[in-house]
Amino acid sequence: MSNAQSPASSPAGSTKYAQELAEFRQRISKDGQVEAELRAGGEPGLLGTSGIDDETLLRWLKAEKYCVSKAEKRLRAHAQWRKKYVPLGHIEESEILPELEADKTFLQGCDKSGRPLTVCVIKKHNKSKRVLEQTKRYIAYSLDSCIHAVDLERNPTGKTSAIFDLRGLGFDAMDRPVLQAVFDLLQNHYPERLGKLWMYEAPTMFWTLWHLVSPLIDPETKQKVVFVSSKSAISEFQKAIDPSVLPTDYGGQAELIPLQVYVKDHLPKTQVNHKG
Secondary structure, eight states, X not given: OOSOOXXXXXXXXXXXXXXXXXXXXXXXXXXXXHHHHHHHTTOTTOOSSSSOOHHHHHHHHXXXXXXXXXXXXXXXXXXXXXXXXXXXXXXXXXXXXXXXHTOOEEEEEEOTTSOEEEEEEGGGOOTTTOOHHHHHHHHHHHHXXXXXXXXXXXXXXXXXXXXXXXXXXXXXXXXXXXXXXHHHHHHXXXXXXXXXXXXXXXXXXXXXXXXXXXXXXXXXXXXXXXXXXXXXXXXXXXHHSOTTTXXXXXXXXXXXXXXXXXXXXXXXXXXSOOOO
């Protein structure tokens, strides 16, 4: 199935907000700069080989409650960031090797809604060993990889899902700047990408960290974060995720697939850089 959108496959939001979308497209397209910067920075999820698709524009419009001027300002700022932050069009694995070697993030395929499922085993993170800027690039690499794994037939809006496994959390894994960076990146550069984030088995100590970070999270993003315990999680996971995708630790039948392994085995080299 081609990724290019035809009028028949345009998202429902493009009809409801047709006037705002048309104005937004006109503003963004008038100088060609935004598209050029997005493509230079390897913006994940752009459909087709020219122009900016409706879904991409609608994500930024929705993030600004369909205020065209605010959406334009944000998308232009993001395009400039993307070109500067990802000058090669992808993040090299060599730039984030210590993070990848920690084997703390796993990409399992898509849930029943076509959303790529990421599992993050937070206890494997060590704030005393990480370099913050490198970790931020690792988060961006992870988000890019997820977006490239979206099943557009079932999930045309390109949402993602994730499980943050908080079991066995120690003080070395309690990293406020990194947790804040996750949500900053989602809100500032990956708007409307998060579909559901399950916080699994949060220990008491995590709530202190959450109370510090959560006031800085957009309310609509915060609504997509669900705290689940072992008593309720398994049934909730199984409703949303096929057993062939859900890891055995969470009630499924799948083995955990390290992020870089999934990228190598399942994503085209033209989308996400990895070693052959």
